[in-house]
Amino acid sequence: MTSIELRDVQKYFGSLQVIKDMNLKIEDGEFIVLLGQSGCGKTTTLRAIAGLETIDTGDILIDGKPVQDLKCSDRDIAMVFQSFSLYPHMTVFENIAFPLRATRMSKTDTDRRVREIAQVLRITDLLDKRPSALSGGDMQRVAIGRALVRRPKAMLMDEPIGALDAKLREEMRAEIKRLHLKQGSTTIYVTHDQIEAMSLADRIVIMHEGRLQQVGSPTEVYSRPANLFVAQFVGSPVMNVAPVEVESSGGSIHVGVGGASRFEFPATLLAQLDTADVRTNELALGVRPEGVLVSRDEKNGYFPVEAHLIEPLGSYDIVDLRVGDQILRARTRSGYIERAGARVYARIDPSQTHFFDTSSGDSLGIRL
């Protein structure tokens, strides 16, 4: 049983604050992904939990006990590094046995534990080899083995598959998921790759410039982004965000995008906007490409637009639509629009839209 908690954690590098007011509680057995761009403080947070960085103020608690003043060797936490950090002068066996030797475990027990973990990771036949003789994926397995063998309280992973090529990354992603399900250890995983985050996490923690932006399940952060940063960081292709004007006339609500097109929205929008109390010139609409509906034929509620650019991605196409002076990206089925420059019709699905206050960047929490 291991829970980890960060309370009001602040960390400075010189005058630069890299972690700002970090508060986070990680439950036992949870798989948490810290997601953010490089330099957002996610790796520093992880290293602070491991004990490789000191924090300036705040508490880090493992199972309720503050550990911020403990050395990393006393925190009973394992870590997998992006560079794998396998000791080049040791064989795979010695690498995996290394953390056990620190605990002065007997030779027979060490041997048994190493072989057990090697079997789980399917690297038994590599035990006598040196790290330099291994492929990237196998190095990664050994690194995970070295972290797991001690049965640590928690497992920290710093972009563990970032150095692998795309295909191997996908394989290892599945393997990490499988291992987590099997071992059930509390895991904190750092990545800048949102697909990795979405596919692995129980909860995703999104960070930006040292500040925690949103914590939630993959579905939550995808479908209910807390602010513009999260909205545009999570999801590929990125969410369309455009300044909008809201007009009401004769009981119906129209949302103007790009100065020209007016999309019809449910009347409840107005009341929700009133509650949100946002200035009209600071209102932005966000909609994911799948929320922009495209038709080749004229339909009720659809506006004529120009298909500006088509990106065929195999299973679907991403079409850039010119809507007034804005570009909205829409997701269509593969080959639906045959050529760029064609005149098509578009509508925004109100149930898939988000409204943001551009001055603060926060979502207004409007659901239609």
Place this chain on the structure above:
Amino acid sequence: MAAVTTSTERTLNKLAIAGVLIVTLIFLAPIYWIASTAFKPRNLSTTIPPTVVFTPEVSPFVKLFTKRSQLRSPPTPEEYAAAPWWERMVFDGGEKVVRDGKGNVQWSGYPSRFMNSLIVATISTILAVGMGTLTAYGFSRFKVKGEGDLLFFILSTRMLPPVVVAIPMFLMYRTFGLNDTHIGLIILYTAFNLSFSVWLMKGFMDEIPKEYEEAALVDGYTRMQAFFKVVLPEAATGIAATAVFCFITAWNEYAFALIMTNRRAQTAPPFIPSQVGSGLPDWTVIAAGTLLFLLPVAIFTFLLRNHLLRGVTFGAIRK
């Protein structure tokens, strides 16, 4: 890369090999000269033109290790017959081996000078490399206030030719009673080599990713254990290369050894040429002494050659 070579490239290759061979011969010539002189009879050592073909003998080595005096009259046939084979060689050269009252052979000064060289060079190398490695690790891994200035200061100790400080050093040593002591020379050579050792090891330490230690720290080891179990084995190449250079410097040092020592702690370099001045110089003995003096460095370098080759090219390629 495909191994396609044109005839021009092949010719250039052959020329390059020939060039390397010529340079190698030029470098080996003095070593050959010393080695051949060490096995020559005395009368062939200074002939013009030089004698190339001769029957090698070990008399120079016998003379090197024994204390001898000039014979006033040739030995009697009984004396000659009773002498062991090596003593006869000395008789043949018109000298005799000096014995004490009990008839024990008196050694020359060479073996003790050689031992002094070994002791001083080995201990000063261990100290310089050991302290240099720790210092370099500190500079490489921790935030040290004024790091650049400190490193420059360490390097600046090499900016003067060492002999410039010979007189002040001599006076200091005399005051502290360090003249003609092993410890004096060891301190001196350690100080000489330390700056070099720190800088060289800093380069090697910087090349060792700090994730290795961090992994060891997280794996439950202390900083010190991580240093010995992970950093040191990784730095072996650098340590070997640095040790060879430090050993060679200490082993070959002449000027300070000449000034600071005269008997008890004298090393081989000032001793060997001192043999030139006594009577007619016996070049074969000097050559024998020099040849033996070359061996430890040659053996040391040979043993560490694999590390050394990696060591001098280390850091050239980013992994």
